[in-house]
Amino acid sequence: MKTIKYPAKSDWQDLILRPEREKESLLDTVKSVFNDIKISGDSALKLYTEKFDNVNLTQLKVSEEEIDDSTNKISMALQEAIVRAKNNIEKFHSSQKEHPKLIDIEPGVICWRESRPIEKVGLYIPGGTAPLFSTVLMLGIPAKLAGCKEIILCTPPDSEGNIHPAILFAAKTVGITEIYKVGGIQAIAALSLGTESIPAVYKIFGPGNQYVTAAKKYAQEFNVSIDLPAGPSEVLIIADEQAQPSFVAADLLSQAEHGTDSQVIFLTTDEAILEKTLKEIENQLEQLPRKEIAAKALDHSTAILFNSIDECIQFSNQYAPEHLILAIKDFVNYVNKIENAGSVFLGNYSCESAGDYASGTNHTLPTNGYARNYSGVSLDSFVKKITFQELTQEGIQNLGSTIELMAEAEELLGHKNAVSLRLK
Numbered sequence: 030m031k032t033i034k035y036p037a038k039s040d041w042q043d044l045i046l047r048p049e050r051e052k053e054s055l056l057d058t059v060k061s062v063f064n065d066i067k068i069s070g071d072s073a074l075k076l077y078t079e080k081f082d083n084v085n086l087t088q089l090k091v092s093e094e095e096i097d098d099s100t101n102k103i104s105m106a107l108q109e110a111i112v113r114a115k116n117n118i119e120k121f122h123s124s125q126k127e128h129p130k131l132i133d134i135e136p137g138v139i140c141w142r143e144s145r146p147i148e149k150v151g152l153y154i155p156g157g158t159a160p161l162f163s164t165v166l167m168l169g170i171p172a173k174l175a176g177c178k179e180i181i182l183c184t185p186p187d188s189e190g191n192i193h194p195a196i197l198f199a200a201k202t203v204g205i206t207e208i209y210k211v212g213g214i215q216a217i218a219a220l221s222l223g224t225e226s227i228p229a230v231y232k233i234f235g236p237g238n239q240y241v242t243a244a245k246k247y248a249q250e251f252n253v254s255i256d257l258p259a260g261p262s263e264v265l266i267i268a269d270e271q272a273q274p275s276f277v278a279a280d281l282l283s284q285a286e287h288g289t290d291s292q293v294i295f296l297t298t299d300e301a302i303l304e305k306t307l308k309e310i311e312n313q314l315e316q317l318p319r320k321e322i323a324a325k326a327l328d329h330s331t332a333i334l335f336n337s338i339d340e341c342i343q344f345s346n347q348y349a350p351e352h353l354i355l356a357i358k359d360f361v362n363y364v365n366k367i368e369n370a371g372s373v374f375l376g377n378y379s380c381e382s383a384g385d386y387a388s389g390t391n392h393t394l395p396t397n398g399y400a401r402n403y404s405g406v407s408l409d410s411f412v413k414k415i416t417f418q419e420l421t422q423e424g425i426q427n428l429g430s431t432i433e434l435m436a437e438a439e440e441l442l443g444h445k446n447a448v449s450l451r452l453k
Contacts, residue, residue, distance in 0.1 A: 030307065032334075100201070138428055139424075150177045150181070163392065260396045261397075264294070266353075268306070272356040284352065291326040294350065296345065298338060
């Protein structure tokens with residue numbers, strides 16, 4: 030993890046860059062896989078699963094027996110933890126429900142808006158180096174709350190052709206039964222195009238590596254919507270002299286262990302805290318089973334010493350992190366200054382892991398600077414907003430001349446006529 034002290038603002042643009050693969054070759058790979066899935070469907074899916082996941086599948090869909098048997102393959106303690114997390118996530122997302130509000134625009138003109146669920150959604154659950162069963166909860170719960178009619182879940186199998194039982198148990202807990210053993214670009218292609226086994230959906234959700242992210246972006250060429258460009262995980266931590274170096278190091282490593290292309294950024298105003306945190310990272314890294322992955326992520330991560338917390342906040346807003354931790358005193362005074370972040374964690378005890386699992390907020394968040402223009406997944410992500418209006422005879426009489434004048438000025442006389450006939 031490189032260290033930089035008091036960088037000039039002119040250097041910030043270089044410091045906010047994320048690690049990336051060569052985009053042109055990445056897109057070529059995505060297009061090739063999509064084309065194969067379009068032509069060969071399930072056969073291509075099985076070939077890619079054998080190539081990338083080292084398993085030859087005869088059936089892509091997870092059976093009811095496999096789902097039911099998941100209960101016997103994880104501990105009761107983990108089952109209880111998943112249920113508790115499910116309840117908290119459900120509670121937070123239920124609070125996001127909106128009720129129609131009829132607005133009297135003027136006499137005889139009433140407008141309102143109502144939510145309708147997206148009928149068919151696809152959930153992508155990473156399952157390679159880390160089976161993210163928590164993501165099943167984060168996506169499945171709001172999908173169910175929204176009332177989506179078809180919820181299709183795709184996740185890569187292990188080398189034995191099995192799905193991690195915690196993923197299946199989480200799906201069962203949420204009420205998802207359409208589960209398929211397919212991952213990577215090929216899963217996104219299947220959800221976009223449809224195959225003999227996997228139905229096409231209207232919107233795709235879920236995090237993933239740069240291949241999955243590129244595939245999701247390309248899926249939009251086929252009239253499929255996506256939640257957000259959620260790529261490799263990242264965290265930015267701002268700390269002052271009262272921060273706990275062991276806590277900060279642990280939070281940095283918790284994101285670094287996600288993948289070799291993850292990135293963590295540490296900003297502080299205290300040089301002693303900086304040095305102690307770097308030492309803690311070194312010590313804690315050795316204890317992690319995924320230390321090799323975390324170490325590679327640290328290679329393109331940065332610790333920066335700044336003069337003030339205000340300067341740290343300015344840099345953070347420019348970086349636009351997926352996760353932002355304010356390990357500072359008086360953090361309440363800085364909340365209003367945060368402009369770009371996916372999810373924010375306040376104080377020494379608000380570890381990012383809480384949001385990843387069980388505090389209730391959603392962990393599917395914008396990365397790679399997309400927090401500048403995207404929100405994280407919420408209940409709104411699974412619904413469409415439809416506007417309604419009713420004009421009575423009084424309403425068209427009151428508003429008609431205004432519409433006529435505007436339509437005529439735009440030289441759209443058909444529009445004007447639709448009003449004029451009613452006025453007569």
